Amino acid sequence: MVIDTSERQILSAIQGRQSVRDYTNHQVPDDLIRKIIAAGIQAPTALGLQPWRFVVVRDRDLMQRISDYCKPILAEGIEGEPHYPGTEFFLAALKDPGYSIFYNAPVLILILGAQEVVSSIIDCALCAENMLLAAWALGLGSCWVGSAALVEQDPDLLTALKVPGDHRIVAPLIFGYPATPLPPKRERRDPQVTWIP
Ligand SMILES: Cc1cc2nc3c(=O)[nH]c(=O)nc-3n(C[C@H](O)[C@H](O)[C@H](O)COP(=O)(O)O)c2cc1C
Numbered sequence: 156m157v158i159d160t161s162e163r164q165i166l167s168a169i170q171g172r173q174s175v176r177d178y179t180n181h182q183v184p185d186d187l188i189r190k191i192i193a194a195g196i197q198a199p200t201a202l203g204l205q206p207w208r209f210v211v212v213r214d215r216d217l218m219q220r221i222s223d224y225c226k227p228i229l230a231e232g233i234e235g236e237p238h239y240p241g242t243e244f245f246l247a248a249l250k251d252p253g254y255s256i257f258y259n260a261p262v263l264i265l266i267l268g269a270q271e272v273v274s275s276i277i278d279c280a281l282c283a284e285n286m287l288l289a290a291w292a293l294g295l296g297s298c299w300v301g302s303a304a305l306v307e308q309d310p311d312l313l314t315a316l317k318v319p320g321d322h323r324i325v326a327p328l329i330f331g332y333p334a335t336p337l338p339p340k341r342e343r344r345d346p347q348v349t350w351i352p
Contacts, residue, residue, distance in 0.1 A: 168292045173340045175296025176258045178331035182213065183262050187293055191330065194289030195266070198281035201274035207282055207325075210316055212263040217315055221263075222255045224312060225305040229256075256302050260329035263303070267322040279325035286328060296333040303327035 192209055200206065212218060230249040233242060248254045257263060266283055268275030283299060290297040304324045306312045318324060 164292060165288075168288045171340075172288055172291040172297075173337060174298040175331070175333045175337065176298060177334045178258055178260045178296065178329075179334045180259070180261065181332045183295060183330050183332075187290075187295065188262065188264070188330070190293060191286045191289045191295075192264070195282040195286040198278065198285045200278040200281075202272065204269075204272050204274075205278070206269035206272035206275040207279050208267045208269075208319075208322060210265040210267065210318065212265065212316065213261065215261075217312075218257050218260075218263055219255065220315075221303055221306050221312060222257055224309055225256055225302050226250075226254070228305050228308070229302050256300055257329050258298065259334070260298070260331040262330050263300075264328050264330065265303075265316065265318070265324050266326040266328065267318060268325040270321050270323055275323075276325050283326035283328055290330050294332075295330050296337075297328060297330045300327045300329055 188211055195209075196205060196207070226249045230246060233246055233249070236242075264286070266279045266286075268279040272278070287297045287299065304327055306316070307318075307324055
């Protein structure tokens with residue numbers, strides 16, 4: 156399995172990638188899923204322990220159950236918080252029975268981090284970014300759906316997802332083919348950079 160890592164391609168994926176929130180029904184082929192995971196595990200890890208494992212979910216009924224479980228918890232959490240731009244829209248979506256937190260994506264990949272490894276959240280987050288970039292390079296859309304981690308509160312769903320008790324869900328990532336043209340990418344603010352000297 157060879158992934159072209161020329162500098163120009165890497166920078167183009169980094170600059171082009173954006174979250175995709177509308178997918179076609181097209182399934183992502185197994186070999187692309189394997190390539191995405193293979194890119195993920197190239198990430199550095201603090202202690203060299205590679206404290207991750209993966210669950211690939213293509214069962215749409217299960218994804219629907221997860222979404223249905225998370226939506227009311229999310230809505231309740233948001234209602235109690237100070238509102239920021241977009242909150243009203245998101246709240247209305249969460250109350251719409253037709254809305255899925257997975258945006259019709261055909262595949263969800265959970266990155267699980269070993270609880271006993273102190274750096275597993277950071278390690279798995281680096282793995283996740285590699286996977287999002289690899290997906291972009293392979294012509295796929297993706298989105299980190301952090302809200303799906305609420306599923307950890309439901310033992311039945313955790314069992315259905317085969318999440319071992321000594322692991323936590325760090326990064327729920329969706330992948331698929333964008334159904335509609337992507338909106339303009341969110342602008343990045345100029346960062347504050349201190350140069351010494
Ligand atoms: C930790 C984390 C959790 C996220 N959770 C969600 C989520 O639950 N739902 C969602 O639509 N997007 C989620 N996102 C995507 C962000 O909203 C998105 O990355 C951000 O707005 C920047 O946009 P971009 O990815 O298009 O550059 C999450 C991103 C991260 C890093």
